[in-house]
Amino acid sequence: MRHELAEPEWAAVAGSTGLDLGASPLRPLTDTDAAADPDEAVVAAAGLALGRADVGVTLLAGTSDRGVLAQLGADDRLLGSAVRAVVAAGGEPQAVPGVRLAAAPAHRLVAETMRLVPPGGDERDLPAAPVAIDRHDALVVARSLDIDPRVALAACRRAGHDDVPPVLRALARGTSASVTLTVSTGATPVHAVRQWLLTDSGWVGLTLRGSRVVHAPRSRDELATELVALLAGAYDAARAARRRAG
Numbered sequence: 450m451r452h453e454l455a456e457p458e459w460a461a462v463a464g465s466t467g468l469d470l471g472a473s474p475l476r477p478l479t480d481t482d483a484a485a486d487p488d489e490a491v492v493a494a495a496g497l498a499l500g501r502a503d504v505g506v507t508l509l510a511g512t513s514d515r516g517v518l519a520q521l522g523a524d525d526r527l528l529g530s531a532v533r534a535v536v537a538a539g540g541e542p543q544a545v546p547g548v549r550l551a552a553a554p555a556h557r558l559v560a561e562t563m564r565l566v567p568p569g570g571d572e573r574d575l576p577a578a579p580v581a582i583d584r585h586d587a588l589v590v591a592r593s594l595d596i597d598p599r600v601a602l603a604a605c606r607r608a609g610h611d612d613v614p615p616v617l618r619a620l621a622r623g624t625s626a627s628v629t630l631t632v633s634t635g636a637t638p639v640h641a642v643r644q645w646l647l648t649d650s651g652w653v654g655l656t657l658r659g660s661r662v663v664h665a666p667r668s669r670d671e672l673a674t675e676l677v678a679l680l681a682g683a684y685d686a687a688r689a690a691r692r693r694a695g
Contacts, residue, residue, distance in 0.1 A: 456546035494552035497529030567626035573651035575666035619648035636690035
């Protein structure tokens with residue numbers, strides 16, 4: 450099931466879920482269409498997408514001038530997804546009226562999420578080993594590599610690297626797309642967070658570990674594999690929370 454909903458229609462559907470959407474990135478931009486009478490299956494899909502699910506994914510993905518903002522949620526059987534287009538305005542993403550709502554079997558959660566990741570990066574042209582470096586030093590490398598390579602090298606040596614790692618060189622050359630992804634459970638609003646950046650040598654996943662940033666080169670298939678692991682952990686956490694509550 451896939452529906453293209455104008456903003457008043459989306460407001461009616463979202464309102465019919467009974468959820469508090471004040472903090473939701475997919476909250477309606479306009480008032481409800483008073484004449485709308487949403488189908489129960491459509492409302493159920495919206496409810497899963499907006500938070501009434503065991504596991505949820507919130508995703509902002511795109512290029513420099515356009516992208517999508519999405520929420521997906523799944524229980525053991527079904528998933529719902531709500532996707533809104535965004536455009537760049539003054540350096541910030543701006544929501545476009547209208548939402549694409551879909552429902553599918555729960556096992557489609559990884560595939561439906563990966564559909565929203567910008568194209569490119571099918572192959573990884575970087576060493577697979579992740580590179581960890583202090584957040585401040587990572588910024589120093591990105592800003593100084595072309596201007597003064599000696600400064601970038603000094604920052605990398607503080608992290609124990611003899612040279613500037615290829616993954617940091619790729620990021621310094623620039624990125625063409627990005628994904629910010631948050632995985633949640635019914636009991637934990639933030640179970641895991643990842644940022645994926647597309648370089649000319651493939652995708653790079655960024656993860657914060659204390660004061661350090663782990664840079665993990667990835668192909669597109671490797672992103673999907675990482676997502677499978679994140680969602681498996683989220684489902685385990687959701688089931689454990691359910692057992693404790695029950």
